[in-house]
Amino acid sequence: xxERINKLINIGEKIVSKRDELNVDDIEIYLYEADVFNSIxxxxxxxxxxxxxxxxxxxVSIGKKVAFTSVSSIAEERILEAAKLAGKxxxxxxxxxxxTHLPDPMRGYERHGIFDAELASLNPEELADYVSKLVQExxxxxxxxxxxxxxxxxxxxxxxxxxxxxxxxxxxxMISTWYEIDLKRNDKIGKGIDFYISRKFDxxxxxxxxxxxxxxxxxxxxxxxxxxxxKCDAVIDPMILSSILWPLVYNVSALAVQEQRSRxxxxxxxxxxxxxxxxxxxxxxxxxxxxxxSDDEGIPMQRKVIIDRGIxxxxxxxxxxxxxxxRPSTGNAKRRDYKSQxxxxxxxxxxxxxxxxxxxxxxxxxxxxxLLRGIAMGSHLIDPIKGSMAITCLNALYIEGGEVRYPIxxxxxxxxxxxxLRNMDTAGSDHRITPVGKLPTVVVRNVFFS
Amino acid sequence: xxxxxxxxxxxxxxLNASFVEVRGERQTLTTIRFVNNVLxxxxxxxLIGIGxxxxxGKSRGHGFTSVLTKExxxxxxxxxxxxxxxxxxxAELSAEPAEYKPKEYHGFVPSRNKDPETTEFxxxxxxxxxxxxxxxxxxxxxxxxxxxxxLHGERYFINSEGLxxxxxxxxxxxxxxxxxxxxxxxxxxxxxxxxxxxxEVYEKEKPEEIxxxxxxxxxxxxxxxxxxxxxxxxxxxxxxxxxxxxxSFGHLTESDYVATKASILYGxxxxxxxxxxxxxxxxxxxxxYGFFIPYDDEGVATEKIILLNKGVLExxxxxxxxxxxxxxxxxxxxxxxxxxxxxxxRMRNTYFxxxxxxxxxxxxxVKRGVYVEGSTGGQTEDTGNFTFGANRxxxxxxxxxxxxxKGVVVRAHILDFLRNIIGASKEVIVGTSPLGGxxxxxxxxxxxxxxxxxxxxxxxxIGGGV
Numbered sequence: 026x027x028e029r030i031n032k033l034i035n036i037g038e039k040i041v042s043k044r045d046e047l048n049v050d051d052i053e054i055y056l057y058e059a060d061v062f063n064s065i066x067x068x069x070x071x072x073x074x075x076x077x078x079x080x081x082x083x084x085v086s087i088g089k090k091v092a093f094t095s096v097s098s099i100a101e102e103r104i105l106e107a108a109k110l111a112g113k114x115x116x117x118x119x120x121x122x123x124x125t126h127l128p129d130p131m132r133g134y135e136r137h138g139i140f141d142a143e144l145a146s147l148n149p150e151e152l153a154d155y156v157s158k159l160v161q162e163x164x165x166x167x168x169x170x171x172x173x174x175x176x177x178x179x180x181x182x183x184x185x186x187x188x189x190x191x192x193x194x195x196x197x198x199m200i201s202t203w204y205e206i207d208l209k210r211n212d213k214i215g216k217g218i219d220f221y222i223s224r225k226f227d228x229x230x231x232x233x234x235x236x237x238x239x240x241x242x243x244x245x246x247x248x249x250x251x252x253x254x255x256k257c258d259a260v261i262d263p264m265i266l267s268s269i270l271w272p273l274v275y276n277v278s279a280l281a282v283q284e285q286r287s288r289x290x291x292x293x294x295x296x297x298x299x300x301x302x303x304x305x306x307x308x309x310x311x312x313x314x315x316x317x318x319s320d321d322e323g324i325p326m327q328r329k330v331i332i333d334r335g336i337x338x339x340x341x342x343x344x345x346x347x348x349x350x351x352r353p354s355t356g357n358a359k360r361r362d363y364k365s366q367x368x369x370x371x372x373x374x375x376x377x378x379x380x381x382x383x384x385x386x387x388x389x390x391x392x393x394x395x396l397l398r399g400i401a402m403g404s405h406l407i408d409p410i411k412g413s414m415a416i417t418c419l420n421a422l423y424i425e426g427g428e429v430r431y432p433i434x435x436x437x438x439x440x441x442x443x444x445x446l447r448n449m450d451t452a453g454s455d456h457r458i459t460p461v462g463k464l465p466t467v468v469v470r471n472v473f474f475s
Numbered sequence: 476x477x478x479x480x481x482x483x484x485x486x487x488x489x490l491n492a493s494f495v496e497v498r499g500e501r502q503t504l505t506t507i508r509f510v511n512n513v514l515x516x517x518x519x520x521x522l523i524g525i526g527x528x529x530x531x532g533k534s535r536g537h538g539f540t541s542v543l544t545k546e547x548x549x550x551x552x553x554x555x556x557x558x559x560x561x562x563x564x565x566a567e568l569s570a571e572p573a574e575y576k577p578k579e580y581h582g583f584v585p586s587r588n589k590d591p592e593t594t595e596f597x598x599x600x601x602x603x604x605x606x607x608x609x610x611x612x613x614x615x616x617x618x619x620x621x622x623x624x625x626l627h628g629e630r631y632f633i634n635s636e637g638l639x640x641x642x643x644x645x646x647x648x649x650x651x652x653x654x655x656x657x658x659x660x661x662x663x664x665x666x667x668x669x670x671x672x673x674x675e676v677y678e679k680e681k682p683e684e685i686x687x688x689x690x691x692x693x694x695x696x697x698x699x700x701x702x703x704x705x706x707x708x709x710x711x712x713x714x715x716x717x718x719x720x721x722x723s724f725g726h727l728t729e730s731d732y733v734a735t736k737a738s739i740l741y742g743x744x745x746x747x748x749x750x751x752x753x754x755x756x757x758x759x760x761x762x763x764y765g766f767f768i769p770y771d772d773e774g775v776a777t778e779k780i781i782l783l784n785k786g787v788l789e790x791x792x793x794x795x796x797x798x799x800x801x802x803x804x805x806x807x808x809x810x811x812x813x814x815x816x817x818x819x820x821r822m823r824n825t826y827f828x829x830x831x832x833x834x835x836x837x838x839x840x841v842k843r844g845v846y847v848e849g850s851t852g853g854q855t856e857d858t859g860n861f862t863f864g865a866n867r868x869x870x871x872x873x874x875x876x877x878x879x880x881k882g883v884v885v886r887a888h889i890l891d892f893l894r895n896i897i898g899a900s901k902e903v904i905v906g907t908s909p910l911g912g913x914x915x916x917x918x919x920x921x922x923x924x925x926x927x928x929x930x931x932x933x934x935x936x937i938g939g940g941v
Contacts, residue, residue, distance in 0.1 A: 065916045068735035069567035072817045075554035076539035097522040097541045110519055117596055119514045149554045153561025160565040171737045364520045402854060
């Protein structure tokens with residue numbers, strides 16, 4: 026096993042061995058250590074951040090009483106201090122009737138975490154130099170009014186160790202760049218955005234964000250208003266799609282179902298989306314951002330079909346929700362970071378292609394439609410239960426007769442989210458890695474724009 | 476801690492940094508959640524570490540560590556210096572600090588007679604139970620969620636000019652969320668209170684009353700009517716006014732946006748932007764229930780800054796480096812969410828100043844219109860257009876509250892909004908929130924405060940009613 030993982034597991038085991046001293050039934054230690062670099066640039070104002078973000082999340086149980094504490098350190102004495110506090114909290118808590126026990130180990134580990142040695146070895150000076158080069162490269166752009174850039178790199182290791190025998194860890198790398206510009210010409214503003222997010226370093230992809238964002242912003246300078254409200258097809262690019270899939274994940278979370286706040290209660294084996302649509306959650310996806318040997322409770326990562334040709338096949342479970350239904354976890358326990366408790370969420374979402382066509386060919390089949398790409402606002406305001414959705418896109422293109430006709434000024438798309446899923450009948454083959462998974466361009470029929 | 480901070484300054488200077496700032500921090504965040512009468516969770520998160528910011532040449536780098544040894548610090552310093560070196564070509568604007576002659580904080584200091592840091596969990600449970608017991612069993616109640624959140628800690632600061640600061644941040648508060656049924660409809664209500672006072676504050680600001688307000692909000696929301704979208708006269712309560720002061724105006728005055736010409740307020744100092752009732756203040760002084768911040772994260776004592784004075788733009792918010800860039804004075808607005816992040820220009824307590832009317836006189840200005848209380852969130856574009864949802868809203872008829880409205884959102888351009896303020900009440904209430912805060916450049920949630928008086932607005936675009 027890797028040295029980095031061993032280091033964390035050894036620390037975890039030492040704490041777990043003090044279970045009796047802590048006077049708890051079970052204890053679980055989640056250890057995390059990441060070498061991080063971040064830089065943010067707004068025009069010519071630059072900030073950066075670099076260091077080792079290390080910490081531990083601790084769960085203890087006494088009967089049906091569970092407590093959680095965390096500490097930003099992997100020093101044994103500080104973890105022990107936090108573990109004692111967890112024990113103290115558990116004693117004063119009331120019982121949770123739905124709690125069974127902390128996770129048991131599960132077979133089926135297969136290492137999938139993606140580690141790029143070249144990316145891991147980039148030091149802060151080299152990464153900062155890439156930021157400098159991106160800034161320099163931006164200077165040649167004409168009509169530039171504003172440029173903002175956010176580059177993040179992380180090389181992480183985690184481990185989960187528990188008194189019930191969980192003992193697993195993994196390590197990996199990740200890099201992301203968000204690049205956004207405003208161009209100004211004769212009082213007209215054109216906005217453009219592109220991103221690069223990957224487990225592996227690719228210099229060409231990093232620099233390709235600039236011309237892509239520039240082209241989008243330049244089109245924005247020519248944008249026209251759409252002629253009144255209209256109902257037509259929505260062609261949605263992977264980036265926008267990634268920002269509007271969270272209500273789906275919310276509704277397939279077993280916790281939302283058990284707490285009676287999901288729209289998909291009792292909908293297993295029933296139609297919830299278009300019969301063409303198949304959506305998976307795949308924690309083993311070779312280039313997935315969330316791919317690791319295990320989820321954040323140490324349960325093996327798995328590949329599962331959530332929606333099969335429109336039919337809901339499963340909810341997403343962590344051990345808390347799974348044991349409550351006397352079934353195995355689907356490996357979907359996720360923590361925001363070591364400071365938070367796990368709860369069910371997606372690993373890598375994948376929408377299967379319904380056609381071998383890519384964006385250009387998909388557009389050719391659209392009689393009247395709007396291509397949504399770039400920046401979407403309001404996606405966080407979608408009501409995941411009522412389904413009301415209104416997002417505004419700043420970089421849309423108007424399509425008629427199978428061709429892009431002209432760029433459109435800010436356009437709002439309104440829909441009922443669940444009807445929207447039922448009307449999503451086409452998924453292309455132009456998949457791209459996004460923050461929530463590997464997604465293609467999709468087409469949704471009969472959407473209202475204003 | 477001080478020994479390590481002094482070591483970091485010396486070590487950084489020996490590696491050719493021209494200026495060094497070091498921040499040491501201990502921070503504990505505790506959250507307690509009840510659902511109905513059952514204690515669902517108690518969580519405690521503890522952060523400890525040191526952040527080092529260096530200037531090499533004209534660029535800045537920030538390194539951090541949670542390993543509190545000289546070795547851990549050496550690694551953080553190396554990373555800070557390497558980052559600064561690599562950013563040289565990108566950092567066209569110098570990161571050098573403006574001169575600062577140290578002053579002391581002279582604002583209001585909230586009492587801390589009963590310190591939450593040394594108070595047992597059980598006493599905090601009781602604060603929530605007081606609210607829950609007040610409303611449980613009332614007609615129509617479907618569920619009550621209650622949260623107590625507390626952030627306390629210590630901040631140590633030292634720089635290569637010999638400036639030393641120490642202060643103890645504190646924020647704690649309570650939040651009640653109630654779901655209720657009335658006449659076959661479901662409604663929800665939410666009410667919160669937070670401050671930098673000790674726990675004695677709950678004798679004055681009673682959890683029973685806060686919970687009751689959430690319950691009444693839920694019942695009203697179940698009976699609320701929709702409103703035809705359009706332009707209406709508006710009255711905003713202090714909470715809603717504070718959200719606009721912060722989100723829609725305050726961010727535009729942050730000098731990292733201004734110095735880079737990204738803000739629409741660039742080059743508009745001394746211009747009349749709002750009406751005579753539009754005065755917006757920014758302070759580390761919590762006024763009453765805001766967040767207490769005596770020093771920023773560059774060790775600058777916080778002062779009261781008048782951003783907008785009777786409609787005239789008078790100042791921007793600065794860190795020491797943006798002050799140097801714009802040839803202005805530091806305002807004590809350099810803040811970092813914790814030691815892992817560099818201090819950047821952020822707000823503290825941002826609020827509209829008082830006017831000369833009573834609340835009744837203010838309502839007299841609006842015969843028919845909309846009254847909004849608090850906000851559920853929203854967004855501001857960098858053009859100045861904003862959209863914010865109201866936590867509660869009511870239709871005004873004959874200058875009196877007639878009936879509750881649902882799903883109300885207020886849309887406007889901030890400069891139109893400021894020009895349209897036609898009155899402000901005498902009393903100013905500044906508040907903070909138990910859990911939330913401001914987000915910028917990946918640093919969220921940073922505790923901030925906001926507020927103001929009741930404001931009357933000639934007209935604003937009202938949407939909503941889903």
